[in-house]
Amino acid sequence: MTKPLLEIKSLTKHFTSKQGFFSKEKVVRAVDGVNLTVYPGETVSIVGESGCGKSTTGRCILRLIEPTDGEILFEGNDIRKLNEEDLRRTRRDMQLVFQDPFASLNPRKTIGQILEDPLIIHEIGTPQERRRQVEEMIEIVGLSKQHLDRFPHEFSGGQRQRIGIARALILRPKLIIADEPVSALDVSIQAQILNLMQDLQKEFHLTYLFISHDLSVVRHISDRVAVMYLGKVVEVADKRSLYEKPTHPYTQALLSAVPVPNPHVTTQRIILEGDLPSPANPPSGCTFHPRCRHCMEICRTTAPPVRELAPDHFVSCHLEDADTIGSHT
Secondary structure, three states: OOOOOEEEEEEEEEEEEOOOOOOOOEEEEEEEEEEEEEOOOOEEEEEOOOOOOHHHHHHHHOOOOOOOEEEEEEOOEEHHHOOHHHHHHHHHHEEEEOOOOOOOOOOOOOHHHHHHHHHHHOOOOOHHHHHHHHHHHHHHOOOOHHHHHOOHHHOOHHHHHHHHHHHHHOOOOOEEEEEOOOOOOOHHHHHHHHHHHHHHHHHHOOEEEEEEOOHHHHHHHOOEEEEEEOOEEEEEEEHHHHHHOOOOHHHHHHHHOOOOOOOOOOOOOOOOOOOOOOOOOOOOOOOOHHHOOOOOHHHHHOOOOEEEEEOOEEEEOOOOOHHHHHOOO
16 A cells, blocks of 8 residues: 555644624634545545635645644654744645635746746755756746746736646645636636646646535546535545545535536536534534434534545445435435
């Protein structure tokens, strides 16, 4: 069995919120005990509604946000225990592609300067060697050397995201966390960026943690998928198992909303009642129970354990087995 590249154990991030001077502080449970394993060379996607904690999870892994609790093991080393210098060295192997390609690029610097900055920070190569690496990388992502002297505002959204990918890739990392990397792009450009990421994964032996709310995009790029709801992972499975036989009621509802590009095929849409609860005041027991069509009494009082229903298919639900859930759909 290949050793995991990344292991997340009971990862927790709580924020404190205070609306008024005399009001009490509230604890916002943005990430609440997430467990996830990522193996070298695979793409694991985290999906869920806005506000479920998937982006916060990605930033906690890189320690852009300091976690409240839990372990983050990268190649067996807990990066929460690293000092600033060791963390800086480790970040050469862990890079982030942001959701908004324009906001993530310094508008006062040229593309050449933006791509060279990581090499300067990590003291890699001479100025001449760094320039060669920058020129090589900009061509790898589908742009040309002539673009290096331009500024971010002179590019389209798709081109800016290619630059963001080039910046993440120039240090030759082992893991790239892609936080909604195509959500701000047109559909045709989305396909180009996704295909580019897959080509780069094969060429550079990359591992992706892909964060998205778009299940069609996730199906295209993923090997395994983790479904998050209100700070918790409720189901993890390989792509085929999850899309063909979703087990958790929340996963079933998400997949029922995916459009089917065939007018002769009809699907039954599962409508979730109510809004996503506040992470500052999560429901007792199973956090999904107020919106679940299979809610039982135990769901209101007891948090469900994580069970392995099939090889590498984990679910957090009180229903007895996948067949029981499927009989209600």
